[in-house]
Amino acid sequence: GDSVTQMEGPVTLSEEAFLTINCTYTATGYPSLFWYVQYPGEGLQLLLKATKADDKGSNKGFEATYRKETTSFHLEKGSVQVSDSAVYFCALSGGSGGYQKVTFGIGTKLQVIP
Amino acid sequence: DTAVSQTPKYLVTQMGNDKSIKCEQNLGHDTMYWYKQDSKKFLKIMFSYNNKELIINETVPNRFSPKSPDKAHLNLHINSLELGDSAVYFCASSQVWQTNTGELFFGEGSRLTVL
Numbered sequence: 001g002d003s004v005t006q007m008e009g010p011v012t013l014s015e016e017a018f019l020t021i022n023c024t025y026t027a028t029g030y031p032s033l034f035w036y037v038q039y040p041g042e043g044l045q046l047l048l049k050a051t052k053a054d055d056k057g058s059n060k061g062f063e064a065t066y067r068k069e070t071t072s073f074h075l076e077k078g079s080v081q082v083s084d085s086a087v088y089f090c091a092l093s094g095g096s097g098g099y100q101k102v103t104f105g106i107g108t109k110l111q112v113i114p
Numbered sequence: 115d116t117a118v119s120q121t122p123k124y125l126v127t128q129m130g131n132d133k134s135i136k137c138e139q140n141l142g143h144d145t146m147y148w149y150k151q152d153s154k155k156f157l158k159i160m161f162s163y164n165n166k167e168l169i170i171n172e173t174v175p176n177r178f179s180p181k182s183p184d185k186a187h188l189n190l191h192i193n194s195l196e197l198g199d200s201a202v203y204f205c206a207s208s209q210v211w212q213t214n215t216g217e218l219f220f221g222e223g224s225r226l227t228v229l
Contacts, residue, residue, distance in 0.1 A: 046217045101159060
């Protein structure tokens with residue numbers, strides 16, 4: 001079946017540091033890939049997405065590129081802020097589970113300190 | 115104006131009890147979901163309904179029974195609660211039958227604690 005593997009946290013960074021959260025996936029076919037963010041006490045929100053190989057998703061200074069050859073979708077941001085502290089989930093749909101099922105990774109907690 | 119709302123937000127109960135969590139979405143979406151998030155933040159799909167019809171039913175104990183009275187509502191009833199049922203339960207909805215855009219809209223979650 002489909003699966004998403006992402007680095008376990010927590011990740012602690014100082015404000016303005018560079019962020020990378022690794023994500024790799026296993027799926028048949030041509031899945032769509034996503035990053036969701038969960039702020040404390042809230043539900044998940046879609047942060048960015050990419051629906052085909054070599055697409056780059058971007059939003060709020062975050063970026064991720066769909067790399068089919070390495071089955072990866074790493075999340076990056078050049079300069080993090082305290083307000084970016086949250087849990088980040090990598091996810092996919094459109095693999096063997098079909099597009100109606102979104103499969104999530106375990107989530108990576110990011111803590112940004114001033 | 116809340117898009118996906120769940121009630122209650124917090125639920126503390128004893129083992130063996132029966133409880134329900136309600137979910138409503140005002141986005142006009144056709145598909146609704148229940149996800150379970152455990153203490154390690156792992157998020158796993160439980161059920162999905164499209165237009166009141168069950169389309170995804172993962173390996174969930176039959177103590178869990180979803181009910182969709184109309185496409186804007188998806189409730190979750192849990193019988194004979196066990197300690198392992200303690201988790202945060204998220205309701206979500208999506209606009210189209212096939213979520214190829216992947217955009218799920220989540221509620222704020224219902225934290226269930228079983229003592």
